[in-house]
Amino acid sequence: MQPKTKVSAQDGKQELTITREFDLPVELLFRAHSEPDIVEEWMGSKVLKLEGRKHGSWQLQKRDDNGNVVFGANGVFHEFVPNKKIIRTFEMENTPFDVQLEFFEFEKLTDETSKLTMHIIFRSIALRDQVLKMPFAAGINMAHNRLEEVVSKLKNSIA
């Protein structure tokens, strides 16, 4: 089976495209991006602000169980056209990453299915590659951590 979500990132370009087809009418797909309660539900972050209109701004935040902010992002909407498109900036807080420009296109396929195309443009090729590799690097770190866990358990059982 083909994966539903596709990522296209040509080397030497400072952009990438994410596409996904949903078993949802386009109206519901758009609501998942425009209603704060719903965004919180699937993103797992708190929506501090979501002014769904031209020149409106948005802010997301995620805290760990101790209340420390583990993820923060914000930006401004340049276009906000229901069931059609969103153009916004995206900036991750407290990171060295520069702001990125994002184009969301919402497309009706049938009454019950829809497609989302996210076109993301970065300040540089290096930055795009860094963002792409982050989960890859995180995966390696996780594997290392797990290994450390296993090793420390072994040590304990020996001691």
Place this chain on the structure above:
Amino acid sequence: MNLRRDVFQAIADPTRRAILLLVASQSMTAGAIASNFDTARPTVSKHLQILTECELLKQEQNGREIYYHLNPKKMKEIAEFIEPFRQIWEKRFDKLESVMKKYKKK
């Protein structure tokens, strides 16, 4: 020559992706590969040349015939680079879909 760029350009083309799928199951000659496509034989040859240049395909001489087979090491290299990023979005969108299905019934 930037090899990695070539790899990404190589897999950006739908015909070339179809060729990779074909030879994934067994080694094939250029003729056998071409017979699976409506496109002209020289076009298929060009695709094979590009795939071979960026090491996604390997050639193997068997008697008078040249067989093409997949280079799994190279395939893995590209898949692994982008796959964790893709999986994050896949999971996120799966969540979106299941959350929104609740609203569908209302």
